[in-house]
Amino acid sequence: RGELRFEDVHFGYDPEREILKGVSFTVPPGTTLAIVGPSGAGKSTLARLIYRFYDPQGGRILIDGQDITAVTQASLRSAIGIVPQDTVLFNDTIGYNIGYGRDGASQAEIEAAAGGASIDRFIAALPDGYEAMVGERGLKLSGGEKQRVAIARTLLKNPPVLILDEATSALDSRTEEAIQDTLNRVSANRTTITIAHRLSTVVGADQIMVLDAGQVAERGTHGELLRKG
Numbered sequence: 001r002g003e004l005r006f007e008d009v010h011f012g013y014d015p016e017r018e019i020l021k022g023v024s025f026t027v028p029p030g031t032t033l034a035i036v037g038p039s040g041a042g043k044s045t046l047a048r049l050i051y052r053f054y055d056p057q058g059g060r061i062l063i064d065g066q067d068i069t070a071v072t073q074a075s076l077r078s079a080i081g082i083v084p085q086d087t088v089l090f091n092d093t094i095g096y097n098i099g100y101g102r103d104g105a106s107q108a109e110i111e112a113a114a115g116g117a118s119i120d121r122f123i124a125a126l127p128d129g130y131e132a133m134v135g136e137r138g139l140k141l142s143g144g145e146k147q148r149v150a151i152a153r154t155l156l157k158n159p160p161v162l163i164l165d166e167a168t169s170a171l172d173s174r175t176e177e178a179i180q181d182t183l184n185r186v187s188a189n190r191t192t193i194t195i196a197h198r199l200s201t202v203v204g205a206d207q208i209m210v211l212d213a214g215q216v217a218e219r220g221t222h223g224e225l226l227r228k229g
């Protein structure tokens with residue numbers, strides 16, 4: 001479950017200027033596609049179309065063979081988890097945030113959603129156990145901790161398709177590596193689209209696609225792309 005397919009997708013925010021100019025690709029179920037490319041290439045726009053913030057003006061997007069415009073918003077949003085670059089958390093407890101409005105997810109639920117990884121990997125800076133902190137308000141979180149909370153709550157939905165839109169790029173490189181490491185582990189058996197600004201953060205991806213000016217410029221494994229220069 002979780003095959004994602006773009007068929008000749010065209011999109012522009014305004015009719016005068018096309019941003020995606022006929023994008024086609026398939027991500028097999030359970031694999032990771034990294035999308036890299038220059039700023040302004042249309043990477044975030046592509047992610048927004050999967051989540052149906054906007055619909056294509058030409059072509060189709062299919063999940064498991066079904067056009068996403070033909071499914072209800074509710075079932076699409078349970079099939080897809082998205083972690084944006086700049087996370088906005090509820091002004092409430094960590095538990096409320098991770099539970100995504102359900103009051104306080106349990107540690108067991110979160111660990112299960114994270115594929116057995118310890119919650120400490122997500123909220124590394126919390127002292128002595130997540131359970132004790134879960135109901136506490138007014139915790140001061142760093143950018144990295146906030147991103148961990150955002151990632152954890154998205155994983156808790158256990159979506160077949162996970163979209164990470166530069167989810168770690170605003171962080172320092174050590175924190176970024178630590179979170180990417182966790183993400184690589186939890187994205188096994190999950191269809192993952194990861195948008196990145198650096199090729200080095202997506203070494204673990206099954207396939208890498210270079211998007212340039214709204215078109216697929218290259219596609220291959222990390223090794224293949226390095227050989228091509």
Ligand code: ADP
Pocket residue numbers: 013014019037038039040041042043044045046
């Ligand atoms: P990337 O993620 O590759 O940096 P984006 O998808 O963010 O690229 O942007 C692609 C182009 O679309 C850019 O020229 C950007 O200015 C434009 N764009 C992005 N979001 C909007 C928007 N909400 N309204 C109008 N234009 C937009």
Ligand code: ADP
Pocket residue numbers: 053077078081082083084087088100154
């Ligand atoms: P749910 O799927 O639980 O109903 P939402 O659909 O509101 O939640 O949001 C799911 C995810 O999408 C959240 O991580 C949220 O931060 C993110 N998100 C919501 N709106 C936007 C947006 N305009 N741009 C980028 N990410 C967004």
